[in-house]
Amino acid sequence: MINFLFRGLIRDKQRSLFPIIIVAAGVMMTTWLFSWMLGVFNEIIEGGARFDTGHVKVTTRAYNEIASQMPNDLCLTEVHTLLNELDKDYPGYDWTPRIKFAGLADVPDENGETRAQAPVMGFAVDLLSDHSIEDERLQISKSIVRGSFPNSAGEIVISDELAQKLEVGIGETITLISVSANGGMAIHNFTLSGTVTFGMGALDRGAMIADISDIQYALDMENATGEILGFKKNLVFDQEQAVSIKEEFNKKMSNTEDEYSPYMITLLDQNGLGEYLVFAQAAGFLIVGIFVFAMSIVLWNTGLMSGIRRYGEVGIRLAMGETKSHIYKTMLVEAFLIGLMGSFIGTVIGVAGGYYFQEYGMDISGAFKNSTMMVNDVVRAQVTFTSYYIGFIPGVLAMLFGTAISGIGIFRRQTATLFKELEV
Amino acid sequence: MTNEELIIAQDLSKDYPIGGDFFRALDGINLSVKQGEFSGIIGPSGSGKTTLLNIIGALDTPSDGSVNVLGNKVENMTHTESANLRNNFLGFIFQTYNLLPVYNVYENVEFPLLLQKIEKLQREEMVMQALEWVGLTNKAKSRPSQLSGGESQRVAIARAMVKKPKIVLADEPTANLDADNSHHILKTMVKLNEELNTTFLFSTHDEKVISYLKRKIMLNDGKLVDDILVN
Ligand SMILES: Nc1ncnc2c1ncn2[C@@H]1O[C@H](COP(=O)(O)OP(=O)(O)OP(=O)(O)O)[C@@H](O)[C@H]1O
Numbered sequence: 001m002i003n004f005l006f007r008g009l010i011r012d013k014q015r016s017l018f019p020i021i022i023v024a025a026g027v028m029m030t031t032w033l034f035s036w037m038l039g040v041f042n043e044i045i046e047g048g049a050r051f052d053t054g055h056v057k058v059t060t061r062a063y064n065e066i067a068s069q070m071p072n073d074l075c076l077t078e079v080h081t082l083l084n085e086l087d088k089d090y091p092g093y094d095w096t097p098r099i100k101f102a103g104l105a106d107v108p109d110e111n112g113e114t115r116a117q118a119p120v121m122g123f124a125v126d127l128l129s130d131h132s133i134e135d136e137r138l139q140i141s142k143s144i145v146r147g148s149f150p151n152s153a154g155e156i157v158i159s160d161e162l163a164q165k166l167e168v169g170i171g172e173t174i175t176l177i178s179v180s181a182n183g184g185m186a187i188h189n190f191t192l193s194g195t196v197t198f199g200m201g202a203l204d205r206g207a208m209i210a211d212i213s214d215i216q217y218a219l220d221m222e223n224a225t226g227e228i229l230g231f232k233k234n235l236v237f238d239q240e241q242a243v244s245i246k247e248e249f250n251k252k253m254s255n256t257e258d259e260y261s262p263y264m265i266t267l268l269d270q271n272g273l274g275e276y277l278v279f280a281q282a283a284g285f286l287i288v289g290i291f292v293f294a295m296s297i298v299l300w301n302t303g304l305m306s307g308i309r310r311y312g313e314v315g316i317r318l319a320m321g322e323t324k325s326h327i328y329k330t331m332l333v334e335a336f337l338i339g340l341m342g343s344f345i346g347t348v349i350g351v352a353g354g355y356y357f358q359e360y361g362m363d364i365s366g367a368f369k370n371s372t373m374m375v376n377d378v379v380r381a382q383v384t385f386t387s388y389y390i391g392f393i394p395g396v397l398a399m400l401f402g403t404a405i406s407g408i409g410i411f412r413r414q415t416a417t418l419f420k421e422l423e424v
Numbered sequence: 425m426t427n428e429e430l431i432i433a434q435d436l437s438k439d440y441p442i443g444g445d446f447f448r449a450l451d452g453i454n455l456s457v458k459q460g461e462f463s464g465i466i467g468p469s470g471s472g473k474t475t476l477l478n479i480i481g482a483l484d485t486p487s488d489g490s491v492n493v494l495g496n497k498v499e500n501m502t503h504t505e506s507a508n509l510r511n512n513f514l515g516f517i518f519q520t521y522n523l524l525p526v527y528n529v530y531e532n533v534e535f536p537l538l539l540q541k542i543e544k545l546q547r548e549e550m551v552m553q554a555l556e557w558v559g560l561t562n563k564a565k566s567r568p569s570q571l572s573g574g575e576s577q578r579v580a581i582a583r584a585m586v587k588k589p590k591i592v593l594a595d596e597p598t599a600n601l602d603a604d605n606s607h608h609i610l611k612t613m614v615k616l617n618e619e620l621n622t623t624f625l626f627s628t629h630d631e632k633v634i635s636y637l638k639r640k641i642m643l644n645d646g647k648l649v650d651d652i653l654v655n
């Protein structure tokens with residue numbers, strides 16, 4: 001009997017192929033949309049992650065307490081060892097030291113007297129090692145307005161706005177006046193190799209980016225750093241993984257008694273990003289929810305249409321002596337099979353597309369050519385476990401509910417009425 | 425031929441609600457049909473023929489009176505009981521052939537046997553025999569859309585007959601057929617009536633059908649007006 005009905009289902013394209021295509025399309029769209037939304041949220045938190053928070057970040061316990069004050073006197077020491085260990089334990093992440101510092105940029109005239117002075121927000125970044133991808137991560141080269149990316153020790157880039165304020169040109173000397181890790185005054189001369197505009201207000205007002213070795217030297221931080229940032233290698237923040245790495249690391253490495261022991265936090269622990277992510281996810285689920293709802297209505301309608309179309313068939317089957325409940329059950333089984341098949345196809349295509357755009361991304365630099373927004377040229381989708389069922393389950397249920405509701409018509413109508421419809 | 429009464433209607437009435445009122449489609453019908461009869465309900469359009477057949481087939485229920493089919497009181501049966509009655513003992517033939525379009529001839533005839541959960545091998549035997557009765561063994565693989573009207577109605581007869589029901593209810597089976605085809609299927613039914621002793625009850629106003637009937641039950645405005653035995 002099941003065989004028999006299944007054969008009929010396959011042959012009747014209007015009952016099988018058509019609804020399967022609708023379900024598959026809806027499920028695919030939902031799966032995709034969801035993966036994209038996750039990707040876009042990611043893009044938004046990535047901006048902050050690249051410059052500031054990392055996916056995870058290691059500091060000393062004490063530094064973490066007052067991180068906003070850039071307390072480099074509370075820096076991490078033995079950084080080489082720590083970095084090696086991190087690389088070994090968490091090879092899926094790229095670990096890089098950063099030092100944030102505040103200071104004054106002083107531009108001397110030919111006599112060594114101050115010509116112009118301004119406060120700077122400094123970032124010491126690994127600009128010069130071969131394996132470093134910090135340039136790519138911070139998009140320094142791409143953001144160059146004048147001059148070029150530093151290619152030797154002692155060279156820095158500063159924000160173009162700051163350079164204009166200081167009236168300093170490429171190749172000129174800038175003296176950094178800051179506080180060393182020991183609390184003494186630190187003075188160091190740099191050569192300006194280029195100016196940058198990132199399109200982020202805070203940075204563009206007064207950012208200075210220097211190579212980390214120079215700053216370690218200037219601030220008396222040999223083999224020390226304020227922060228070590230960890231980035232997942234595929235560039236996509238993975239919340240669960242980050243949290244579990246954090247817990248594992250802190251259990252192993254951190255000592256509540258020792259305020260200089262290393263301590264790991266995730267980006268969710270910083271700048272209210274955790275709350276933002278919760279909000280963004282709620283918004284995402286709402287949008288996907290609306291989409292799923294619309295899809296359910298379409299599918300329900302499909303179920304209704306095919307139900308009505310089949311009143312004749314139902315009449316014949318009743319006349320043959322099939323019970324109403326058996327007919328109803330077989331219709332539900334059919335709907336379930338169709339929903340399953342459509343949802344499977346839709347999820348496979350949707351997730352495959354999601355993976356493709358997670359790996360390769362979509363280049364939208366054209367659309368943002370003249371924009372100052374902090375958006376990556378390449379927007380990526382993000383496939384998570386949720387992507388596998390976010391469309392699948394509603395796809396199956398919508399088809400089932402649609403048929404269940406339309407099928408009730410079989411019970412409501414008098415047998416004779418269903419039967420009479422045969423005569424038309 | 426036994427004299428067992430398969431269908432007994434007593435003071436049978438059927439009212440259809442129309443607006444706030446009722447329309448009396450059948451009015452005090454008394455009727456009994458014995459095993460092996462080849463009879464027809466004859467009357468003008470709207471006289472209540474289909475209504476009467478549907479009640480006898482347990483597809484509808486009487487408003488008043490009682491109908492006994494093979495020992496079952498139609499007015500008291502649950503839906504499942506009436507489905508079982510149809511499944512095991514009744515065959516239907518309609519004016520429009522009402523074959524399931526996605527299934528081929530063989531499968532259409534096979535369907536009632538699937539409902540009876542009959543074994544595959546036995547099903548095959550029964551289906552082929554039924555197709556032989558109506559002379560369509562060579563069209564077993566055809567789809568309904570590839571058949572002529574006469575062939576379609578013969579498939580419908582095979583489908584009604586395949587489970588060897590006690591009673592076949594045929595509602596204007598020739599209405600869509602030309603004279604040749606009408607005579608062909610009527611002869612088939614007469615043959616089956618004689619060979620298998622199946623009881624046939626028609627509803628018709630077709631002279632060709634009427635000429636084959638052995639009993640003419642005349643209906644007018646829902647009332648049984650005459651009952652003529654032909655010998
Ligand atoms: N569901 C219904 N609701 C209301 N009236 C109905 C309904 N079904 C049938 N009738 C009425 O009952 C009467 C008998 O109908 P029925 O279909 O039994 O006639 P019939 O003799 O089969 O006619 P025909 O030869 O045209 O098929 C008709 O007047 C019809 O309008």
Ligand SMILES: [Mg+2]
Pocket residue numbers: 473474475595
């Ligand atoms: Mg009729």
